[in-house]
Amino acid sequence: MFGWKINFPNLCVRITQSYFVMNEKGNYCYEYPRPALTTDCVIFGFDGVEIKILLIERGTDPFKGKWALPGGFVNMDEDTEACARRELFEETGIKDLFIEQLYTFSDVNRDPRGRVVSVSYYALVKIADYEIQAGDDASKAKWFSMSDVPSLAFDHDRILRVAFQRLKSKIRYQPVGFELLNEQFTMRELQSLYEAILEVQLDRRNFYKKIMKMEILIPTQEKEANTPHRAGRYYRFDREKYQELSNKGFNFEL
Amino acid sequence: MFGWKINFPNLCVRITQSYFVMNEKGNYCYEYPRPALTTDCVIFGFDGVEIKILLIERGTDPFKGKWALPGGFVNMDEDTEACARRELFEETGIKDLFIEQLYTFSDVNRDPRGRVVSVSYYALVKIADYEIQAGDDASKAKWFSMSDVPSLAFDHDRILRVAFQRLKSKIRYQPVGFELLNEQFTMRELQSLYEAILEVQLDRRNFYKKIMKMEILIPTQEKEANTPHRAGRYYRFDREKYQELSNKGFNFEL
DNA sequence: ATTCAATGTGTAAAAAATACGCAAAGATGT
DNA sequence: ACATCTTTGCGTATTTTTTACACATTGAAT
Numbered sequence: 328m329f330g331w332k333i334n335f336p337n338l339c340v341r342i343t344q345s346y347f348v349m350n351e352k353g354n355y356c357y358e359y360p361r362p363a364l365t366t367d368c369v370i371f372g373f374d375g376v377e378i379k380i381l382l383i384e385r386g387t388d389p390f391k392g393k394w395a396l397p398g399g400f401v402n403m404d405e406d407t408e409a410c411a412r413r414e415l416f417e418e419t420g421i422k423d424l425f426i427e428q429l430y431t432f433s434d435v436n437r438d439p440r441g442r443v444v445s446v447s448y449y450a451l452v453k454i455a456d457y458e459i460q461a462g463d464d465a466s467k468a469k470w471f472s473m474s475d476v477p478s479l480a481f482d483h484d485r486i487l488r489v490a491f492q493r494l495k496s497k498i499r500y501q502p503v504g505f506e507l508l509n510e511q512f513t514m515r516e517l518q519s520l521y522e523a524i525l526e527v528q529l530d531r532r533n534f535y536k537k538i539m540k541m542e543i544l545i546p547t548q549e550k551e552a553n554t555p556h557r558a559g560r561y562y563r564f565d566r567e568k569y570q571e572l573s574n575k576g577f578n579f580e581l
Numbered sequence: 582m583f584g585w586k587i588n589f590p591n592l593c594v595r596i597t598q599s600y601f602v603m604n605e606k607g608n609y610c611y612e613y614p615r616p617a618l619t620t621d622c623v624i625f626g627f628d629g630v631e632i633k634i635l636l637i638e639r640g641t642d643p644f645k646g647k648w649a650l651p652g653g654f655v656n657m658d659e660d661t662e663a664c665a666r667r668e669l670f671e672e673t674g675i676k677d678l679f680i681e682q683l684y685t686f687s688d689v690n691r692d693p694r695g696r697v698v699s700v701s702y703y704a705l706v707k708i709a710d711y712e713i714q715a716g717d718d719a720s721k722a723k724w725f726s727m728s729d730v731p732s733l734a735f736d737h738d739r740i741l742r743v744a745f746q747r748l749k750s751k752i753r754y755q756p757v758g759f760e761l762l763n764e765q766f767t768m769r770e771l772q773s774l775y776e777a778i779l780e781v782q783l784d785r786r787n788f789y790k791k792i793m794k795m796e797i798l799i800p801t802q803e804k805e806a807n808t809p810h811r812a813g814r815y816y817r818f819d820r821e822k823y824q825e826l827s828n829k830g831f832n833f834e835l
Numbered sequence: 836a837t838t839c840a841a842t843g844t845g846t847a848a849a850a851a852a853t854a855c856g857c858a859a860a861g862a863t864g865t
Numbered sequence: 866a867c868a869t870c871t872t873t874g875c876g877t878a879t880t881t882t883t884t885a886c887a888c889a890t891t892g893a894a895t
């Protein structure tokens with residue numbers, strides 16, 4: 328319905344009340360000025376010890392050479408979430424991941440190129456699945472520890488701060504942590520994840536009892552390999568069971 | 582830096598990488614199509630019994646005659662929050678209120694006029710301050726009970742649902758309820774507010790003890806008037822004390 | 836066999852949430 | 866003056882949840 332390429336200069340395409348004129352250069356013309364719309368994505372991973380985020384080194388100005396969040400301009404035939412997923416895939420090869428809208432940043436001067444409004448998302452990925460792809464293609468993507476993030480392009484420092492804050496509060500009352508772990512994980516990994524995000528120490532035994540009482544973990548028969556000690560059992564998150572319990576009024580909380 | 586009115590036809594104004602051309606009709610022209618950007622605002626009030634929301638009757642198509650959330654297009658020199666506040670003031674006379682970003686709605690077909698992305702906000706107002714203004718000016722603004730909201734224009738039904746959900750979860754761990762009450766309020770009013778939003782019944786005595794233990798309420802010497810029984814004491818929310826406690830790690834929770 | 840962390844269960848103490856009881860206050864109407 | 870009605874403020878017993886830590890056992894690797 329919108330954005331057809333029409334090659335008559337100054338043809339006015341009327342769509343109810345909003346319309347654009349296309350001039351001889353093929354530009355899109357509107358009666359009132361419009362901000363450009365982009366999405367940016369904060370991608371969190373977990374390496375077993377620390378929370379990491381994926382950044383892209385900018386190849387063009389502005390901020391050429393600086394690290395930035397993956398993102399780009401919204402197309403006319405996609406909503407912002409689709410845009411975030413597309414950009415993510417194009418820039419890092421990551422797809423099919425947990426993604427959720429974070430906040431829309433709209434400061435008038437947040438982009439030196441002009442008025443650009445960014446709808447930001449945060450995503451949780453199983454870092455092992457993407458470690459390789461991220462590093463090898465043309466775009467310079469790299470995982471950084473949260474404690475080791477360089478100063479970022481645009482207002483991306485701020486976006487990152489907001490995202491981490493959100494992750495921190497989200498993980499306490501929604502079972503999103505599992506998105507950061509492999510399909511199978513040990514109790515110790517799960518606990519370490521919570522400790523890394525919440526920045527606290529937890530008692531192993533109480534943690535175990537609390538999480539087991541929820542009945543949302545399926546113990547598998549498999550165990551860790553190559554440990555110098557007794558191998559930990561692998562568990563998997565039971566999404567269906569969680570949905571079921573959730574519908575009955577159960578609230579995940581840790 | 583952006584959006585200067587320049588009267589030479591087809592003059593290209595280059596701002597780093599983003600630019601617009603102004604054609605002979607005074608239109609704003611861009612190399613790529615852009616969605617229009619609006620804000621919409623869900624305004625909550627509390628009349629002592631029920632949660633209410635403020636709606637505007639649309640005077641023009643599309644959805645002429647339907648009720649909708651107050652909102653409008655974002656100007657180039659204001660961020661989205663400023664836009665939401667401005668539109669709110671223009672359409673309802675309300676200013677200086679609690680406002681917070683809710684979510685950005687970007688479905689490709691959410692507006693029949695074309696591609697329009699809406700950054701939505703929700704606001705909490707002391708209903709008594711605005712009851713009169715809302716009804717009297719040209720725009721037809723009206724308070725509706727949550728239980729009695731008509732079908733709304735655009736995707737505003739959905740926005741409203743999301744907003745109420747947010748209010749419900751927000752009020753449990755942030756002291757935002759006070760924004761809905763007068764500067765002074767009785768214990769009963771505060772409790773009724775929580776009961777209305779959370780849709781539960783609370784024990785008066787436990788509620789009293791819990792809220793008093795937080796030490797964020799200042800009891801005044803004033804009391805209700807014209808009650809057929811013992812008048813309730815007025816309290817006020819101690820913002821500074823809350824800030825102070827909050828910095829020390831105190832978490833409001835009810 | 837030794838080492839070392841994981842496993843799984845138990846339990847006691849502390850803290851928080853829940854459910855009521857009750858006497859007194861005080862504003863209004865009769 | 867009295868009856869009515871709801872707030873006020875404190876008390877308290879019970880249940881539930883959280884927290885802290887003990888302990889015996891398992892099992893992979895060297």
